[in-house]
Amino acid sequence: MAEQAAIRHELAANLTVQQIKQLERRSRRESLGRAWYKFSRNPLSIVGVATVALVVLLAIFAPWVTPYPKHAGAFTDFAHAKIPPSLEHPFGTDQIGRDVLTRIIFGLRSSLLMGVVVLALVVPPGVLLGLLAGYYQGTWIDTVIMRVTDIFLSVPPLILALAVASVLKPNLWNGMMAVSLMWWPWYTRLVYGLGVALRNEYFVSAAEVTGASTAHIIFREILPNTISPILTKMSLDVAWVIIIGSMLSFVGLGVQPPEPSLGTMVADGSRYLPDQWWIAVFPALAIVVVVLGFNLLGDGVRDMFAAEEI
Amino acid sequence: MSADILTVTDLKKYFVIGQSGLLKREPITVKAVDGVSFAVREGETFGLVGESGSGKSTVAYTVVGMYRPTAGTITFRGQNPFANKTRPLALKKEIQIVYQDPGSSLNPRRSIKEIIELPLRIHRPDENRIEQVVRLLEMVELPPDYMYKYPRMLGGGEKQMVAIARALATNPSFVILDEPTSALDVSIQGKIINLLIRLQKEFHLSYLFITHDLSLMRNVASRVAIMYLGKICEVAETAEFFRNPYHPYTQMLLSSIPVVSEEEEKLKPQKIISTGEIPSPVNIPSGCSFHLRCPARMDICSRVDPVMIEVEKGHTVRCHLYARASESIPPSEQ
Amino acid sequence: MTVPPLVEIKNLHVHFSVYGGQLKVLDGVNFVMRSGEKVGLVGETGCGKTTTMKAILRVLPMPPARIPQGEIYFKGRDILKMSEGELAQIRGRGISMIFQDPTAALNPVFSIGEQLEAVIRYSSDQKKPLSPQEVHQRAIASLQEVALADPERLLRSYPIQLSGGMRQRVCIGMALATGPELLIADEPGTSLDVTIQDQILRLLRKLVEEKNTSIILITHTLGIVREMTDRVYVMYAGNMVEVAATKELFASPQHPYTRGLMDAVPRLTGGGVSDGIPGRIPNYLNPPPGCRFHPRCPQAIEICRREKPPTYKLSEAHEVACFLYADNGKGTQSS
Numbered sequence: 001m002a003e004q005a006a007i008r009h010e011l012a013a014n015l016t017v018q019q020i021k022q023l024e025r026r027s028r029r030e031s032l033g034r035a036w037y038k039f040s041r042n043p044l045s046i047v048g049v050a051t052v053a054l055v056v057l058l059a060i061f062a063p064w065v066t067p068y069p070k071h072a073g074a075f076t077d078f079a080h081a082k083i084p085p086s087l088e089h090p091f092g093t094d095q096i097g098r099d100v101l102t103r104i105i106f107g108l109r110s111s112l113l114m115g116v117v118v119l120a121l122v123v124p125p126g127v128l129l130g131l132l133a134g135y136y137q138g139t140w141i142d143t144v145i146m147r148v149t150d151i152f153l154s155v156p157p158l159i160l161a162l163a164v165a166s167v168l169k170p171n172l173w174n175g176m177m178a179v180s181l182m183w184w185p186w187y188t189r190l191v192y193g194l195g196v197a198l199r200n201e202y203f204v205s206a207a208e209v210t211g212a213s214t215a216h217i218i219f220r221e222i223l224p225n226t227i228s229p230i231l232t233k234m235s236l237d238v239a240w241v242i243i244i245g246s247m248l249s250f251v252g253l254g255v256q257p258p259e260p261s262l263g264t265m266v267a268d269g270s271r272y273l274p275d276q277w278w279i280a281v282f283p284a285l286a287i288v289v290v291v292l293g294f295n296l297l298g299d300g301v302r303d304m305f306a307a308e309e310i
Numbered sequence: 311m312s313a314d315i316l317t318v319t320d321l322k323k324y325f326v327i328g329q330s331g332l333l334k335r336e337p338i339t340v341k342a343v344d345g346v347s348f349a350v351r352e353g354e355t356f357g358l359v360g361e362s363g364s365g366k367s368t369v370a371y372t373v374v375g376m377y378r379p380t381a382g383t384i385t386f387r388g389q390n391p392f393a394n395k396t397r398p399l400a401l402k403k404e405i406q407i408v409y410q411d412p413g414s415s416l417n418p419r420r421s422i423k424e425i426i427e428l429p430l431r432i433h434r435p436d437e438n439r440i441e442q443v444v445r446l447l448e449m450v451e452l453p454p455d456y457m458y459k460y461p462r463m464l465g466g467g468e469k470q471m472v473a474i475a476r477a478l479a480t481n482p483s484f485v486i487l488d489e490p491t492s493a494l495d496v497s498i499q500g501k502i503i504n505l506l507i508r509l510q511k512e513f514h515l516s517y518l519f520i521t522h523d524l525s526l527m528r529n530v531a532s533r534v535a536i537m538y539l540g541k542i543c544e545v546a547e548t549a550e551f552f553r554n555p556y557h558p559y560t561q562m563l564l565s566s567i568p569v570v571s572e573e574e575e576k577l578k579p580q581k582i583i584s585t586g587e588i589p590s591p592v593n594i595p596s597g598c599s600f601h602l603r604c605p606a607r608m609d610i611c612s613r614v615d616p617v618m619i620e621v622e623k624g625h626t627v628r629c630h631l632y633a634r635a636s637e638s639i640p641p642s643e644q
Numbered sequence: 645m646t647v648p649p650l651v652e653i654k655n656l657h658v659h660f661s662v663y664g665g666q667l668k669v670l671d672g673v674n675f676v677m678r679s680g681e682k683v684g685l686v687g688e689t690g691c692g693k694t695t696t697m698k699a700i701l702r703v704l705p706m707p708p709a710r711i712p713q714g715e716i717y718f719k720g721r722d723i724l725k726m727s728e729g730e731l732a733q734i735r736g737r738g739i740s741m742i743f744q745d746p747t748a749a750l751n752p753v754f755s756i757g758e759q760l761e762a763v764i765r766y767s768s769d770q771k772k773p774l775s776p777q778e779v780h781q782r783a784i785a786s787l788q789e790v791a792l793a794d795p796e797r798l799l800r801s802y803p804i805q806l807s808g809g810m811r812q813r814v815c816i817g818m819a820l821a822t823g824p825e826l827l828i829a830d831e832p833g834t835s836l837d838v839t840i841q842d843q844i845l846r847l848l849r850k851l852v853e854e855k856n857t858s859i860i861l862i863t864h865t866l867g868i869v870r871e872m873t874d875r876v877y878v879m880y881a882g883n884m885v886e887v888a889a890t891k892e893l894f895a896s897p898q899h900p901y902t903r904g905l906m907d908a909v910p911r912l913t914g915g916g917v918s919d920g921i922p923g924r925i926p927n928y929l930n931p932p933p934g935c936r937f938h939p940r941c942p943q944a945i946e947i948c949r950r951e952k953p954p955t956y957k958l959s960e961a962h963e964v965a966c967f968l969y970a971d972n973g974k975g976t977q978s979s
Contacts, residue, residue: 361837361838361839361840362837465924465925466689467924468924495688495689495864496688496864496865496866496905496908496909496920497688497904497905497908497920497921498920498921498924499908499910499917499920500907500908500910500917500918500919500920501919501920501922503910503917504916504917504919522837522838523910524838524912525909525910525911525912526910526917528910528911528912528913528914529910529911529914529915529916529917530917548914549914552912552914562839563838563839564912565842566838566839566841566842567838567842567867567912568842568845568865568866568867568868568870568871569867569870569911569912570866570867570870570894570906570909570911571894571911571913573911573913574911574912574913577912577913578912583842583846584839584840584842584843585843587807587809587810587840588807588837588839588840590807
């Protein structure tokens with residue numbers, strides 16, 4: 001008996017040394033390959049991921065890739081104001097002579113920053129509350145969390161953001177805080193629905209009847225199964241946050257001049273429509289492209305996590 | 311005869327599923343289990359057979375502790391598992407369950423190792439876990455490198471083997487098998503069943519085997535109980551049960567089974583054919599709940615719910631036909 | 645041959661494109677049935693039964709599905725070469741289908757009457773449209789046929805108000821309302837309880853016999869095949885491995901797979917259960933070479949690993965695709 005146990009132990013130990021890593025690597029590689037296959041089956045997903053990658057790279061390397069990095073700040077050159085698109089200024093210049101292309105690329109920075117920061121602020125608490133309410137479905141915990149969530153959901157989001165931004169000093173950070181305040185309930189709702197369904201899965205019952213702790217069930221059994229829908233929602237939400245951020249900037253409550261922001265640029269440029277159309281149209285197009293890119297990416301992510309057809 | 315390991319006495323489990331009426335709100339209850347009594351002996355396989363809505367799974371889930379009984383008692387080796395608000399860990403160790411669909415009973419995001427490790431972590435924290443996982447996999451005839459696989463990489467039969475390994479990880483003495491093969495192909499079923507029988511002998515396990523498949527029951531159970539709409543209507547030793555089915559519902563059930571040979575055809579009660587629908591458990595008929603579908607229905611059946619009568623030694627039936635137990639007529643002579 | 649068979653499938657291959665390549669699901673399926681026959685198609689989950697039937701109705705999703713090879717004839721006309729218009733006619737009055745899960749087969753937001761009457765309207769002769777009264781009468785008649793009481797009220801009710809057994813009856817009524825020549829029944833009643841399933845199967849058998857409808861019954865339950873059919877095809881991993889008259893097949897199954905399947909069925913007479921068939925259905929991405937069953941076959945010989953077995957004729961109606969019978973008769977190469 002002891003000998004057999006020793007052999008078994010060795011068997012297991014041998015496995016741990018080389019084969020485990022190999023097995024784990026192989027299974028990970030296969031999962032990745034399968035995920036990419038499902039993602040890339042729709043060509044639009046590739047367009048989405050390419051757009052997003054390009055936008056992110058442009059934003060990161062803005063000072064080096066833009067033709068007139070100085071134009072991103074408080075710069076004026078009235079001699080070259082309102083020049084239509086030309087080789088020197090592909091998207092023209094604005095009312096005080098700054099290169100529109102340069103400012104769009106710098107404007108991407110605040111848009112992306114907003115998307116990333118808002119989601120980072122919103123997802124963890126939203127998910128946690130959703131998990132708790134879902135697990136304790138039907139108890140007072142569920143009632144308290146979900147009714148508070150409902151209250152937040154019933155406040156018109158833009159108005160809440162405007163209110164917060166107008167009470168506090170209007171700037172990018174307060175704008176982000178405002179957007180975050182109205183965004184978390186969506187994640188709570190999403191995870192709550194998933195959690196209620198998962199809670200009744202037999203693998204949860206199996207863990208319960210064997211004596212697993214509540215923390216184990218919530219974080220080890222339920223949470224891993226909610227990751228894919230959360231990621232899908234996040235990739236689609238980046239686009240929404242960027243739109244809201246642009247709206248806040250448009251009405252003057254987001255990024256403050258001379259810092260470039262797509263929303264502010266559209267707002268300022270709209271005064272020169274239709275004659276100097278390029279000042280407003282190109283930043284607007286940039287918003288469209290970024291939002292579309294993230295939406296296509298999100299659709300791809302959703303396909304990636306979808307069940308196999310066969 | 312060995313001692314009883316589990317005794318269930320007059321077990322009732324009602325679920326409130328809603329309310330009726332606008333002003334006078336009265337709860338709508340489903341009487342999923344309505345007065346069930348049986349005992350499982352040490353080392354035996356007690357088969358609980360029924361169709362959907364019969365309450366057989368509710369009995370199982372109550373015994374394992376997923377539900378608290380509405381009324382009645384459950385005794386496991388002299389202990390009442392529901393004595394305290396939460397079930398003691400020692401009892402969770404003793405009573406384990408294998409669910410019907412391994413696709414939903416194994417967490418798709420956890421590796422086989424993590425799945426089997428959980429009960430070990432809780433109940434046997436001092437032992438070498440990797441070694442135990444290997445031993446358990448070996449026990450259910452799976453190679454050790456399956457540890458690092460995920461449920462989706464396994465076939466249905468293999469997944470069910472993992473579920474069995476997980477149930478046995480706590481070293482239980484009593485295992486509830488809730489239709490362990492009904493989600494699997496018949497070509498795989500045999501292997502699982504024979505594995506379960508082998509493990510039962512090896513570890514002296516007692517099984518409560520829940521199924522809707524009477525043919526399967528014939529081959530695995532030592533005793534069989536038939537449930538219909540929350541109540542047990544017949545209990546007997548397996549061989550006796552199939553030789554002499556008394557209850558009209560049992561006979562209807564037997565006559566409905568599709569079989570593959572002439573010899574089996576002869577065992578089916580020929581005169582009874584299945585009629586009627588299974589009533590909703592929200593609206594259980596008065597008197598004997600089977601009377602609406604019963605070919606041998608009498609006046610009394612719609613009014614009085616029959617009681618269990620022992621018609622032969624160890625063979626009990628809940629039916630007015632056999633009310634005068636001493637002079638009961640065997641079904642073949644009706 | 646003056647009268648062509650009702651259905652004839654010749655060397656049908658169906659592939660699905662997935663991650664990693666092509667799933668070669670059907671691998672040269674051959675199938676013939678005459679008008680009026682009751683044919684069973686048995687095999688494990690994932691053996692290609694449903695794919696074959698979907699191919700007959702041409703309802704496979706393409707892509708990912710693809711038919712690189714093969715012909716399917718319905719009364720002598722190649723279904724794979726038909727126009728959508730011709731196909732619509734065949735689907736309406738030629739072939740009907742009953743599904744395993746009656747709940748999924750009925751649309752929950754339309755009443756039974758709306759769904760049943762729509763089926764009757766669409767499948768009637770478009771040149772001589774039926775009056776609303778006629779449609780209604782036919783709907784009532786088809787519900788009475790499936791032994792449902794109070795058809796008038798039933799037509800007004802919604803699927804959720806019916807029990808599983810009643811829904812399956814409605815589905816059968818709907819499938820037969822158009823007077824099809826062929827009924828494909830995919831695991832009818834298997835999702836129902838055994839006493840209800842028994843009623844459904846008896847009803848189905850009575851109706852197809854009365855109307856002389858041909859039926860293909862797809863199932864993995866051997867007992868159902870035995871009670872319902874005249875002839876059985878046994879399918880394994882995209883191949884027809886054995887075909888025989890039902891009585892003969894149950895009396896003397898020949899293919900090792902069929903034998904394994906029969907042995908695996910628990911018997912009411914007791915005596916324990918056999919271990920079944922070792923292993924599992926192959927991965928269709930890289931199916932085993934030669935006979936696809938050889939890795940699980942207790943009697944596999946050298947040639948099974950290399951070559952795909954042709955079909956050997958054991959008697960008039962009994963054919964087996966297995967090298968064990970190579971001496972037994974004149975093998976007819978199947979692909």
